[in-house]
Amino acid sequence: MATLSTKFNSGVSSSIGSPGGTVVSEDMDKIKWQKQIKIATWNVKTMSQAGKINNAIKEMQRMKLDILGISEMRWPGTGIKNEDDYTVYYSGTTDNTYKYGVGFIIEKEMAKCVKNFIPLTERIALLQLNSKPVNINLIQIYAPTTDHGDEEVEQLYSQVSKIIQTLPKHEIMMIMGDFNAKLGKGRMGEHIGDWGLGERNDRGDMLSTFAAEHNLIVSNTFFQHRTSRLYTWKSPDRRTRNQIDFVLINQRFRNSITDMRTYPGADIRSDHNPLIGNIRIRLKKVAKKQVKRYDYRKLKDTNTKNIVKRKLETILQGQENETAVDDDLKSLQNVIKKVQEEHLKPDKNMRKSWMTEEILELMEIRRIHKNNPTLYKAIQKQVRIKIRSAKEAEKLEKCIEIEICQAKFDSFNLHKKVKEMAGITKRKTINVLTDEQGIVVLDKENIKKTWEQYIKELFHDVRTDPPTIDKHDGPQILKSEIEVALKNAKDRKALGPDEIPVEILKLLEGENMEWLARLFNKIYDSGIIPQEWIKSEFVILPKKPNARKCSDFRTISLMSHLLKIFLKVIHGRIFKLCEEQVSESQFGFRRAVGTREALFSIQVLFQRCRDVNCDIYACFVDYQKAFDRVQHSKMIKALQETGLDGKDLKIIANLYWNQVSSVKLEGENTNNVQILRGVRQGCVLSPVIFNVYSEHILKEALQDMEAGILLNGERINNIRYADDTVIFADSFESLQNLMDRVTLYSRKYGLDVNISKTKCMVISKKQDIYGTIFIDGTPLERVKQYTYLGTNVNDDWDHSREIRIRIEKARAAFIKMKKVFTSHDLQLSTKLRLLRCYVFSILFYGVESWTLTEASSKKLDAFEMWLYRRILRIPWTAKVTNKDVLRRMKKEMEVLNTVKVRKLQYLGHIMRNENRYFLLQNSIQGKVYGPG
Incomplete structure (x- = not known):
């Protein structure tokens, strides 16, 4: 790399060439600036108004801009969006408000040179471009206005300084945007030129200090132009003009900018002018792995379906029974890829724009x-x-x-x-990743290493050797079992590493199905899992807005669809045996029960206890990553005690002891990491296995414990939905004993109780009950209300709170889709269908356990009428009766009636199925013992 230094002349610079200095370097002739690009920054006031983005693109085309940095973009969230032949990168607020915001608009061909986009805050974004001889780092900012305190400005400069420290020193760095600062006219040291404008203010001093500290020059102050080409802001009365937008560049590369001026003739209905610079640089395309996508909905067409079926028959050509499993799978992959390329390529459907x-x-x-x-x-x-x-x-x-x-x-x-x-379609979101020290990770290789290390630590465990399984029993896999598994498999699921889709597997029939049955039996008899099957890929999704640490993301595992079908067959064989081991108090991942039954049991049981003055002391237990902490050796031991066939056990053991996974990041994968603990995410066997595992913990923990609520002469002390556990008793002392045992045995099996998220509650008519529960000497927070399985549970056992919450959530869903429901161009019947789908489904969640009062009934009626009035666009000032509203809607009131019908239907369903709902029947009819 050539070393560049600068000698200053008298301070007068030509608008073309090196501003204010001459580069001296013996290697300068080796650096060939082969391309000049135009980069601009512009405060557009907002991009959230209709037509503004089209206006900006038209102005970019007119001024022949390659890259436009935007201040005050006012798009919430972060992400990437395609508009015509341009790509928009944006960084906005995390609370969904339309304020502040920065971004970039780049011509699509040039977007291929983008290495990385880092949306840091609603005021700072970083765009990294691949170029020769060095890369370019563009930082777009929007500084607080004078209405905000100096502390906010100092915080912004501090955040930018931290980013500068992480960027390679040898690369070009440009910081541009609306600084809301006046530097004034006249040279100020080496970093500010002669061609500023007006008088300096306090914010200008802060900017000057920042530039000096980081050896940056304010480039637009080094080019001599008339005043109309210097000012960047004009007051509403058109009398005052200021220079408050700037472009800063590291001094080493100042000569790469050949000109910098404003264009007052540009128009986007903003009081700012774009500040445009010519940069001598050669951009270089970034090699990105293109993910091929196919349209499997084409298989619904009979002709396409039949053609693909015929093509799949070639699988059997040249295949012998003695062929190795991996060779069979490779052959299947090749045939499917050929079919995808020939018949399932997506049609190019250009999205129409409303802009004319x-x-x-x-x-x-x-x-x-x-x-x-x-x-x-x-x-x-x-x-x-x-x-x-x-x-x-x-x-x-x-x-x-x-x-x-x-x-x-x-x-x-x-x-x-x-x-x-x-307007609720998902845009491609971009997230920032920080390391353990809170430093933003910019380099892609470092991002991959950070994720690889996180996965290693998350799934690390001291694991014993694979267990010896002496049993070798297990019947052959039948063709009918595979057909049932395929029939029940869901379409449109993300593909695993082998890229074999279930939509095509469903087309296998006749001899092809027999070939697949032979393949499955080879694997089942040997117990050896193919290499393609033991690999899985994690994709990451943020758990919350502004997710930055690895732990703030959810890791979703993608695995082979063919493996899923194979394991569905295994699941069909082991499910009944495993379910027999699980107690009735577990409502998760069991047939014919779910969140509805869990909520009903806890609501009815606690209400009946309160009615007979039996105080309830409850703990809502939260485990730390319960599914990821399962110990494999104890898991296999628990399954062995269940009595599974030897071949099934061997498949499960080999799958868990050999599995590896990588994290998929923008088409690239990290190195494979061995998974040493936890159940497999996305695997059909995982819920069943976890139920057996958690049942062993609870059985050991609560064995011989005479604590809980006395129901029909038997003690009941827990209700669970998977790992969401409620432990309860009739006194603080009993509950403390239960929690001590649960904590101890959970830890023995690798599960840790999350003390900060585990809460305790007392449900009683008395107001003078004091105390709390301790775990490892730490007191648990005692709460008056708690959200369990998405519903409100409170110590007054007042269901009107939950009904109010449901109404507000349903109202929010309606408002989110207001454009649809209030459109004049949709039929009422369509609106009602969508209303039941998107609004009533939210309102009726957990309705079976509601206790209706006259007041809550009126609230439900009022909400229903509110919906209909909004659909008909009747203003609140209009004197239209409810009767007239219903006449216009051509319907009767349905919400309250639906609530009552669903409660009665569910009660009848429970009472008719004694074997399935014994615990629920006991909760309704059994004797609950009060005090004394």
């Missing part, structure tokens, strides 16, 4: 008359009218498409188009 050429032409006319306020406002009014008309036309088109899907009973596309119309 007429609107863009009006925007251009508006720009030309920027200096004529009266004419400008008149043209802007026309632009607004045309935009509104275009948006309405787009909405009408979407409504027609929704009605067509409704008529065809095409639920998939119906809901897809409804979400598009409501």
